[in-house]
Amino acid sequence: MALNPQYRISRPPGLLIALAILPNLCLTSLSDILPAxxxxxxxxxxxxxxxxxxxxxxxxxxxxxxxxxxxxxxxxxxxxxxxxxxxxxxxxxxxxxxxxxxxxxxxxxxxxxxxxxxxxxxxxxxxxxxxxxxxxxxxxxxxxxxxxxxxxxxxxxxxxxxxxxxxxxxxxxxxxxxxxxxxxxxxxxxxxxxxxxxxxxxxxxxxxxxxxxxxxxxxxxxxxxxxxxxxxxxxxxxxxxWLRLPVVICVAIAVAAVITIVAALVILRRRKKRKALSAMSPGNTILMTSSSTSSSVTSDLDMLEHGHPSKSRMMPSLSTRRKSHAHNNSTPKLTFLRDDGHSFGLSDLLSASAEILGSGVLGSTYKAVMNNGSSAVMVVKKFAKMNEVGREEFQEHMRWLGKLSHPNILPLVAYYYRKEEKLLVFDYVANVSLAVHLHGGGKKLDWPKRLKIIKGVARGLQYLYNELPSLIAPHGHLKSANVVLNEEWEPQLTDYALSRIVNQEDTQDLMIAYKSPEYKQLGRISKKTDVWSLGMLILEILTGRFPANMIQQGKGVADNAELATWVETLVRENENWKNKVFDRDMMTDINGVGEEEHQEMLKLLKIGLACCEMDVEKRLDIKEAVERIEDVKGP
The missing domain is CATH 3.80.10.10 (Ribonuclease Inhibitor)
Incomplete structure (x- = not known):
């Protein structure tokens, strides 16, 4: 039924106005209700x-x-x-x-x-x-x-x-x-x-x-x-x-039986061994390292907090357990990878005086001074997180690493394989690790030394990229504790290219590459992951601060804020950021820091941040990173 036109015309105008403005009234009240x-x-x-x-x-x-x-x-x-x-x-x-x-x-x-x-x-x-x-x-x-x-x-x-x-x-x-x-x-x-x-x-x-x-x-x-x-x-x-429960029961019974038999055999063997031990000469021993050693080893952080390696912790020998050659078909020995004139064997290494330098996430590190008349000083690294790699695969990887030769790569001298633990032997480097000088009781590093170290690290990393193209992250564990310094303060990289032989389930918890943003976000590493580690190292060297994602919680940077984020925020928000960002030891060691030095430091800082870019696509690749670092001028 049609409405009467007169009725529509006579509708109160106030109602029409109210209907027209109602949407605006509703929007206004809604925005008032919702907080900013x-x-x-x-x-x-x-x-x-x-x-x-x-x-x-x-x-x-x-x-x-x-x-x-x-x-x-x-x-x-x-x-x-x-x-x-x-x-x-x-x-x-x-x-x-x-x-x-x-x-x-x-x-x-x-x-x-x-x-x-x-x-x-x-x-x-x-x-x-x-x-x-x-x-x-x-x-x-x-x-x-x-x-x-x-x-x-x-x-x-x-x-x-x-x-x-x-x-x-x-x-x-x-x-x-x-x-x-x-x-x-x-x-x-x-x-x-x-x-x-x-x-x-x-x-x-x-x-x-x-x-x-x-x-x-x-x-x-x-x-x-x-x-x-x-x-x-x-x-x-x-x-x-339905087989699971019987299997478990059978396994439990079998294990109990085996334990009983083994216990009986151990008792019998001990009785026989007492006589054999009295006749065993000191030369008839081999290194059988065990986890008992690690309990006496200080961690990298403990070492740095006390300001020096644990030089007071001297051990009479690297050996922690002895075993007669009578129980072996062949005599264990070191495998040397280069002819550098080293004149010692496994027995010399075992009888050397061992000084505990520290303990990292992958194993313990010792300084060994030979007592065989050569006075050779070696560094022995004991790894316990590689027990899943087979002998042939491990030996092939060692031969591969033994061929590397570069001034900024610490060469691998020899290795020893055992299923439970492996030993890697290197030459001792005089000025120990970069981490000690940045965060412990080492010598203060001025701007020229820091720039020299960064350039050397970048060159060594690029060499690994060129020589190990099949590895996604050719280093995989780049941090200040894995950079050692020789007498000329030239850096040499250590603990490189180990991801292939570290137990797979341990890599994400132990290796620095697996702390990268791309692994945390996407569950993968990339060809630019080592560049991220290089960037973090640059920022660590320039600021003198530990990256929080590389050490245990509670001892990091700015209440554990990511180092790159901390630097970016400070630069953006603080007018006096230079005095807060750059390490005070680096600044005071330069007599009258001029504008030119400041500009080069700033240039290097920007390179470090570009290497730490969260977005992998925007991050520098290794070639561009090295080229830009080489362009930074020293005093």
Missing amino acids: ESEILLRFKATLSNQAALSSWNETRPPCPTGNWVGVHCVDNNVRGLRLQNLGLKGKFKVDVLKDLKGLRTVSIMGNQLEGEFPDFRVLGALKNVYVSDNKFSGVIQADAFRGMISMKKFHAARNRFNGSIPESLVHLPRLKELRLENNKFSGHIPNFEQKNLTVFNVSHNELEGQIPARLVKFNETSFLGNYYLCGGPMGACRAS
């Missing part, structure tokens, strides 16, 4: 127990555009991402404080010390990427933890303390492309992931069991290693599950 993004982020900052790395988060300027507040990524002047990795943040991650950041799509809090239960990211339902790896989160992730998060593409939660089942709601995320849950304690079966776009998947080193789902067998075994009862696909055919 800066207010939300400052409330979030206040929930953390360690806020030093977020000092740029303050009310003096807004969080956007990108660069105003550290770790805040903006798009169209709105907060789109929080990239707070490796900032030493502590406390609980209270995600509900961020729920009103409607444009938030990425949260990355990797490499911090955040703890507690898994945050309920469902309050940020539009998230696409969540990275929480390398923290201290623990407990069970509830089955429905990702319910409704249909935009989720990437979820990384590796190297935490999660347990229980892998949450079933992950299976129902249609856009999921990357899932990394390795090095936790997840148990039970792997859910039946059917996402066709799933390209990154890693659940290694958990407690999972059962058959790998059909859609996941395309991933190689590194995605599943460390799960004893996992089978199918790359892990091999499954056995009937």
Whole structure:
């Protein structure tokens, strides 16, 4: 039925005006209700127990555009991402404080010390990427933890303390492309992931069991290693599950029987051995190093904190256990890789006076002074994290390294192979490691020495790139403790090219290359990973500060803020940044530092930051890095 025109004309005009302005009234009231993004982020900052790395988060300027507040990524002047990795943040991650950041799509809090239960990211339902790896989160992730998060593409939660089942709601995320849950304690079966776009998947080193789902067998075994009862696909055919309990019982019985037999044999052998030991001459001994030695070895950090190597810890011999040649078919010996006129054998090495220089993540280091009349001084490195490499593979790799020759590479003299431990022998270098002089009781390094060291390190690294093209990271473990200095203060690289023979499960925990941003974010290293390590070393040399990601928590830079981030923030925000960034020892050792020296230091600082670029594509490659370093002028 049509309305009467007269009725429409006679409608009160006030109502028409109200209807016209109602949308604007609604928008105004809504913006009044929602807090500003800066207010939300400052409330979030206040929930953390360690806020030093977020000092740029303050009310003096807004969080956007990108660069105003550290770790805040903006798009169209709105907060789109929080990239707070490796900032030493502590406390609980209270995600509900961020729920009103409607444009938030990425949260990355990797490499911090955040703890507690898994945050309920469902309050940020539009998230696409969540990275929480390398923290201290623990407990069970509830089955429905990702319910409704249909935009989720990437979820990384590796190297935490999660347990229980892998949450079933992950299976129902249609856009999921990357899932990394390795090095936790997840148990039970792997859910039946059917996402066709799933390209990154890693659940290694958990407690999972059962058959790998059909859609996941395309991933190689590194995605599943460390799960004893996992089978199918790359892990091999499954056995009937009912066999497991009888097998365990049988194994337990067998082990008990073996232990009983071995105990009896040991008692008998000891009785016989008492007579043999009394007749054994001192020459009939070989090196059988054991873990007992490491308990008396100081760590690199302890060494540096006390200001010097542990020179007071003298040992009568490198040997920690003796074994008669009567039990061996052949006499163990050192294998020399070069004809440098060294006149000593394994027995000389074992009877040498051994001084403990320190202990790193890969093993212990000794200074050995020969007592055979040659007075040769050698450095012996004992490695215990290489027991998975076979004899032939290890020997081939040693021959490969023995062919390297460069002024900035410490040459490998000899090696000794044993399944449980390996020895590498080098010439002793007079001025010990760079780390001692930067952070311990060594000599102060002036600007000319530091520039010389950086140039030498860069040349040595480029040589490794040229000679070892098959290695993704030719050094893989570049840090100040692995740079030694000769009498002319020329640097020589040590502990290079070891990633191929270090146990695979130990590489990510021990090797510096696996602390890089690309490994933490993407689970891989690249041809530019060593360049990142070079950049960190440059910044360490110029600032005199330890990079926090290379040492234990609590002894790093600026409350464990990433060194590169700390430098960038200080340069950007502090007018007097030169006096705060550059190492005071370097500045005071230059008589009347002029503008020209300052400019060259600044040039080198910028090169270091360019080598530390988080984005691998934007990072310098090794050739460009070396060329730019060579252009820096000394006094």
